Amino acid sequence: MIVIQNVTKTFGTGASALIDVSLQIDKGEFVFLVGPSGSGKTTLLRMLIRDVLPTQGSIIVNDWDIVKLPSSKVPHLRKKIGVVFQDLKLLTDRTIGENIMLPLEMAQMGHREAMNRVEEILEQVGIASHKDKFPIQLSGGELQRTAIARALVFSPDILLADEPTGNLDMATSWEIVKVLQDINKTGTTVVMATHNTDIVNSLLKRIVTLEKGKLVRDDKRKDQVDKTTKEKDTTKDEGK
Numbered sequence: 001m002i003v004i005q006n007v008t009k010t011f012g013t014g015a016s017a018l019i020d021v022s023l024q025i026d027k028g029e030f031v032f033l034v035g036p037s038g039s040g041k042t043t044l045l046r047m048l049i050r051d052v053l054p055t056q057g058s059i060i061v062n063d064w065d066i067v068k069l070p071s072s073k074v075p076h077l078r079k080k081i082g083v084v085f086q087d088l089k090l091l092t093d094r095t096i097g098e099n100i101m102l103p104l105e106m107a108q109m110g111h112r113e114a115m116n117r118v119e120e121i122l123e124q125v126g127i128a129s130h131k132d133k134f135p136i137q138l139s140g141g142e143l144q145r146t147a148i149a150r151a152l153v154f155s156p157d158i159l160l161a162d163e164p165t166g167n168l169d170m171a172t173s174w175e176i177v178k179v180l181q182d183i184n185k186t187g188t189t190v191v192m193a194t195h196n197t198d199i200v201n202s203l204l205k206r207i208v209t210l211e212k213g214k215l216v217r218d219d220k221r222k223d224q225v226d227k228t229t230k231e232k233d234t235t236k237d238e239g240k
């Protein structure tokens, strides 16, 4: 569960990226975060992994008080919250498998266990055959899947995806959204920042809208309000 209360972020330059934002996201939700460029979407996501601290307000993620969390606990937090960054941040001199292996190695997981985990996660996102290729050899959609796989290696409770369909054509964008929906179906909370209005308007998901740093709308769609109809709604989504 994510609880953001009265959060304001003013950067040193004086720019206010977020202004008095309050938002609660329950476990297992799928939320679209929308708004014009510069409205604060990335800043909001970065705060959830303590990449940016709020100037005012409080953020609770699961049982962690993000503002008070000691730096020594940040690596643990980042295992439980997976992030796909807007610019992916893949290492070009390592293979797809090695890119995903890296966080596991840093966490000192044994080699065999880490290898198994990498294969399992690549399979899950549908790029098992690309394990030994380098990022330059993959398409935009495959690179996005790689970044999603890396974000999922520690089976996080929450997955944050920042503009995951940014440079993709419509068909590939839908494939990526399907991957995220499948992850969400396993119980992982998914927050996706996006400009893709076709996708946002086609799915019956919650839509949180930011404008100039303020939360201006929070549309809880029917499937979120009435969980009993969720199965039916999800089936309807599939054909889109």
Ligand SMILES: Nc1ncnc2c1ncn2[C@@H]1O[C@H](COP(=O)(O)OP(=O)(O)OP(=O)(O)O)[C@@H](O)[C@H]1O
Residues within 6 Å of the ligand: 011, 012, 013, 015, 016, 017, 035, 036, 037, 038, 039, 040, 041, 042, 043, 044, 086
């Ligand atoms: N490190 C920073 N220093 C100063 N200003 C920043 C910093 N990061 C973001 N900002 C400013 O905060 C505002 C919100 O930026 P943010 O990147 O969160 O927007 P966004 O909604 O993600 O935009 P986009 O859709 O283009 O990705 C912008 O005005 C931006 O210039």
Ligand SMILES: [Mg+2]
Residues within 6 Å of the ligand: 041, 042, 043, 086, 162
């Ligand atoms: Mg952004």
